[in-house]
Amino acid sequence: MNLSRISIQRPVLATMMSLALVLFGIISVFRLPVRELPDIDPPIVSVTTVYPGANATVVETEVTERLEEAINNIEGIKTLTSQSREQVSNVTIEFDLSRDIDLAAQDVRDRVSRVRDRLPESIREPVIAKQDADARPIIWIGMYSERYTPLELTTLAEQQIKNRLQTVRGVSSVMIGGEQRYAIRLWLDAEKMGGHQITIPISQGRAGANVNCQRPIKTRRNDIKPGNQTRGSHLLPRWANLGGKWRPQVVKDLGG
DSSP: OHHHHHHHHOHHHHHHHHHHHHHHHHHHHHHSOOOSSOOOOOSEEEEEEEOTTOOHHHHIIIIIHHHHHHHTTOTTEEEEEEEEETTEEEEEEEEOTTSOHHHHHHHHHHHHHHHGGGSOTTSOOOEEEEOOGGGSOOOOOOOOOSSSOHHHHHHHIIIIIHHHHHTSTTOOOOOOOSOOOOEEEOOOOHHHHHHTTOOOOOSTTOTTOOHHHHHHHHHHOTTEEEEEEEETTEEEEEEEEOSSOOOHHHHHHHTO
């Protein structure tokens, strides 16, 4: 009522106040920054763990579930989702908007460090990162060729295209997705292994269990990295080439 009475009694003052509000509005329209993708960092923390040689089931039981159990009771969690695939475990934690993202990330690091002793020894150290809106990929480049094989395209992307894109001003990082690696899978002869007293201990299908069989191969070839996969009740050792030019016959001769 006081505002209405003052506006009626002093019309000039009311007019000047209205003009001032309009003037401030016009100035704000021209000075207000507008961005298509605002710099807003969502309160999300991700935990990525690589378990070389493990299938999705082993990753889920040995890594993902144990991380979820340790992280689940952190204060301010809105949603907790996880994804387990071959060799990779990814746990995503979304916090409430009122939660300080730096403190939340520190809490996640503390919980992961507490449960580290319960995780398999052969995993790589978990990577804990806050989700950055400016760190998302802004462009994907697809490669297709009728002349080169997928393995050759992977080599071309790593050795030439990736290095050139990394030198472009403003580029933070370059990722390669869908690459293919040369690998050889071995099916072992149980009878011959028994004759040579060579065994492959199996412990709940865990990766890294075929120690006895890996040792002579690692001794003979230092550029071969062992791993394994499970198919039913059979353990299938797998070796990925890390360097050098070799063929299946070379690996076959290692057992001779």
